[in-house]
Amino acid sequence: MQTHLAPQYQDTDEGRQAEAILRKCVHCGFCTATCPTYQLLGDELDGPRGRIYLIKQVLEGEQPTRKTQQHLDRCLTCRNCESTCPSGVQYGHLVDIGRKIVDEQVGRPATEKALRWALKEGLPSPLFAPAMKLGQAVRGLLPDGLKNKVPQSRPAGLWPTREHARKALMLGGCVQPASMPGGHWSKAARSRRS
Ligand code: SF4
Numbered sequence: 739m740q741t742h743l744a745p746q747y748q749d750t751d752e753g754r755q756a757e758a759i760l761r762k763c764v765h766c767g768f769c770t771a772t773c774p775t776y777q778l779l780g781d782e783l784d785g786p787r788g789r790i791y792l793i794k795q796v797l798e799g800e801q802p803t804r805k806t807q808q809h810l811d812r813c814l815t816c817r818n819c820e821s822t823c824p825s826g827v828q829y830g831h832l833v834d835i836g837r838k839i840v841d842e843q844v845g846r847p848a849t850e851k852a853l854r855w856a857l858k859e860g861l862p863s864p865l866f867a868p869a870m871k872l873g874q875a876v877r878g879l880l881p882d883g884l885k886n887k888v889p890q891s892r893p894a895g896l897w898p899t900r901e902h903a904r905k906a907l908m909l910g911g912c913v914q915p916a917s918m919p920g921g922h923w924s925k926a927a928r929s930r931r932s
């Protein structure tokens with residue numbers, strides 16, 4: 739994809755890196771088929787090709803808006819799109835650059851800033867597990883909006899017995915051990931069957 743960077747990005751590392759990635763994209767759209775947010779929302783701008791186009795416009799000097807920011811926010815950064823791209827476009831790196839540039843130019847409401855801060859600091863915090871336990875204990879009393887975000891307490895279950903020499907390494911992550919302690923059990927059971 740031909741790009742013409744705006745002067746303010748031409749001599750920056752980020753601009754050069756983004757331009758090299760953008761130039762690899764042939765706009766074929768194969769990536770949209772594997773994007774979960776595109777499948778859910780059905781909007782081209784909530785898929786990788788549309789987001790690439792939005793980032794390109796910003797780098798070419800167009801003023802980003804809240805709408806641009808929201809389309810980039812909705813990306814899960816799962817990078818599933820990279821796995822189907824025939825041109826090897828490093829979308830994950832591009833969206834990191836795009837988000838940073840857009841956030842420098844588009845403000846966020848205070849409530850959204852507070853929510854983002856709470857998620858960033860709260861989910862990896864050692865206080866998350868006790869807070870989840872407390873939430874589960876009073877789940878029945880919570881308003882519906884909050885209740886839907888607190889999974890019911892379930893026992894982790896027994897760890898499957900080992901039946902072969904292969905080992906699988908599983909990442910606990912930040913919230914799974916507290917919110918879904920049986921998650922690894924079911925993954926291990928599935929991999930044992932396959
Ligand atoms: S699959 Fe790759 S080349 Fe095709 S539109 Fe998506 S990012 Fe661009």
Ligand code: SF4
Pocket residue numbers: 772773774775776785786789812813814815816817818819820829
């Ligand atoms: S990283 Fe995931 S959510 Fe984001 S555009 Fe790619 S496939 Fe879609």
